[in-house]
Ligand SMILES: Nc1nc2c(c(=O)[nH]1)N[C@H]1C(S)=C(S)[C@@H](COP(=O)(O)OP(=O)(O)OC[C@H]3O[C@@H](n4cnc5c(=O)[nH]c(N)nc54)[C@H](O)[C@@H]3O)O[C@H]1N2
Ligand SMILES: Nc1nc2c(c(=O)[nH]1)N[C@H]1C(S)=C(S)[C@@H](COP(=O)(O)OP(=O)(O)OC[C@H]3O[C@@H](n4cnc5c(=O)[nH]c(N)nc54)[C@H](O)[C@@H]3O)O[C@H]1N2
């Protein structure tokens with residue numbers, strides 16, 4: 001397995017050799033003509049057919065949105081590569097980015113609007129026109145709004161460039177219930193950043209490239225990919241930086257590290273308290289920086305006094321001497337040392353405190369706005385310019401009802417209401433708490449496969465009067481939908497402008513490369529047309545996405561044509577750094593980095609709660625389930641991609657060889673994995689590359705929708721197994737709080753397992 005993944009990294013990230021495959025399957029055989037689209041510019045189409053053109057755009061095989069250059073000839077996408085006009089990107093793509101052509105030409109994606117005919121989930125829909133589909137949805141939503149109030153309608157989406165359109169749609173409808181994926185991904189990190197700096201995690205960045213020592217806590221960059229940071233990491237290592245990698249599992253990133261620590265899963269917080277303890281006891285931190293910018297240092301010193309490396313060694317399995325030497329080595333590089341704050345931050349119920357401890361380590365090293373440290377992303381305002389306009393700037397009365405998920409209210413006061421708590425949806429529906437929910441619109445998110453405890457989610461969704469999905473695939477949520485509204489894929493559409501703040505404020509544009517293959521539409525147009533049919537059309541003042549983009553750019557000093565040359569525009573020639581002596585614009589109430597957080601304490605929580613040891617693994621066949629990514633797949637959405645499913649068709653469960661031996665399980669054996677929430681069967685990967693207490697599965701498999709035939713019934717869904725619990729302070733679900741049990745499946749005859757035979 002490890003070797004397999006390494007081959008990917010070499011093949012796909014370090015050399016874009018995969019483009020050979022792109023050519024070999026450009027789709028020309030499969031598609032001889034296109035449907036003319038009334039909203040597509042005919043002139044452009046003719047030009048595209050005649051000659052080879054290059055279109056700068058943004059990848060969307062995952063939400064990172066790497067800048068790309070798309071080579072188009074005869075209306076076919078011939079090649080996709082990184083937009084090397086962008087600093088630090090080169091022409092690299094990840095395997096999923098390279099598989100974009102396979103998505104474009106996929107005959108198994110949703111091709112027309114569909115209205116359900118059979119039972120929910122039976123896979124029977126009838127093809128309808130856009131007019132009929134939109135009319136149907138608008139009528140149903142209007143009826144629900146009139147009978148149960150607008151708040152009984154919930155809209156969920158993965159944050160995307162058009163989120164301002166969906167938020168406007170919901171506000172105009174009078175419902176407060178718009179949620180994004182944020183809590184499922186990194187909500188607790190968002191809250192941690194706000195508690196320390198007054199900025200969200202999205203408003204800050206990490207300068208990996210210039211760091212001299214990078215410490216990654218399960219930030220598996222070489223598989224959980226963002227192309228630019230991957231290149232920054234490799235470039236830092238080439239320039240002599242040290243990489244320390246901490247993970248209960250030997251991931252591909254571990255194989256690049258100078259120092260790898262197989263930590264006991266879920267105990268990183270104990271490690272950090274000990275690192276802080278050593279830094280403070282031995283005076284390793286940046287005193288000048290701390291005096292100037294940190295409040296609550298003495299409280300932290302008192303709090304961590306008893307969290308010695310010897311104490312942490314017992315909890316984490318990492319020797320006390322190694323902990324001490326990391327603290328000392330890191331301090332030697334300060335301020336150019338990065339304790340990376342991670343990306344996915346939805347593991348445990350105390351997640352916010354882990355993320356805060358990481359931010360504290362950075363602040364103690366004084367790395368803010370230093371090369372190789374954390375930085376505040378700069379927007380156009382920094383250089384006296386106007387940013388882009390968003391539909392949400394219109395004055396629309398705020399909906400009066402409370403939120404379905406109680407986010408930002410008494411139950412979850414600190415979670416970010418700009419994003420909400422999607423994982424509360426099943427509870428809200430099943431218990432009509434705080435009120436009945438009747439309809440869900442899911443746009444570019446799969447709440448079944450992406451939220452914990454999918455079986456309960458399914459039961460809850462069953463109770464709704466209306467489920468609508470705006471999707472490109474027959475995802476799990478599309479499979480349960482009453483109406484599917486197909487979006488054009490990223491290569492087929494122009495999108496809203498991307499404001500990319502950073503050391504330089506930039507704007508990017510996703511530009512249409514080819515006409516839509518099928519009868520699909522862009523989400524901002526779908527919502528506009530729906531709004532018109534619901535009497536709220538006035539808030540959507542555009543007739544095409546291009547017009548919306550023009551409106552967004554008004555006042556920014558740029559127009560759409562400015563993106564043609566390089567694919568982006570910049571508000572500033574040089575990177576902007578704030579002065580670390582006197583110029584950090586920290587936005588907490590105290591104006592300082594708040595170790596002792598007013599945000600947290602005003603809400604009745606503690607800034608420094610005592611560490612609670614992890615529960616022991618309950619039994620010989622029990623494992624702590626941990627999940628994560630592989631370089632070839634995006635969460636739950638690429639498992640049916642023709643290229644990617646061929647390369648990585650199903651997940652396996654990693655378990656330690658000694659634990660496996662005790663259960664008579666050998667490498668490659670079929671095993672049953674089960675929990676209180678659900679179960680499944682898959683193959684075991686037995687090795688010593690994983691901690692004894694952990695079982696690891698790649699997230700996103702075990703699809704149940706038959707129409708997506710390449711992913712149907714392949715592997716097991718981690719979402720079926722894990723319980724739905726939430727970090728009450730930070731807001732993220734604890735995706736790693738579940739113990740699963742694993743047992744060997746003994747086949748007695750073909751297709752029947754030992755367990756089946758004895759039931
Ligand atoms: N158990 C478990 N759960 C997790 C995670 C985990 O590791 N384990 N990871 C969490 C994380 S970090 C995240 S970010 C979330 C991600 O959760 P999601 O956002 O739900 O996952 P994705 O696979 O990114 O995309 C979901 C849907 O978007 C659709 N889609 C793709 N492209 C387009 C498009 O262009 N237009 C439209 N309209 N739809 C499109 C796909 O078909 C799919 O149905 O999941 C979280 N949930
Ligand atoms: N290929 C690919 N790349 C992606 C994405 C994708 O879907 N596919 N999605 C993007 C998104 S939305 C996100 S949020 C990021 C996620 O980026 P990451 O957070 O880096 O990715 P994950 O795969 O969720 O988790 C990484 C590692 O955490 C380890 N881990 C598990 N438990 C523990 C623990 O207790 N301690 C420590 N130290 N490590 C632990 C796992 O073994 C795994 O190797 O990836 C982004 N990039």
Ligand code: SF4
Pocket residue numbers: 059060061062063064065066093094095096097098225226227
């Ligand atoms: S990381 Fe890969 S899939 Fe995601 S946007 Fe970048 S190239 Fe595309």
Ligand SMILES: [Mo]
Pocket residue numbers: 184185186344
């Ligand atoms: Mo994420």
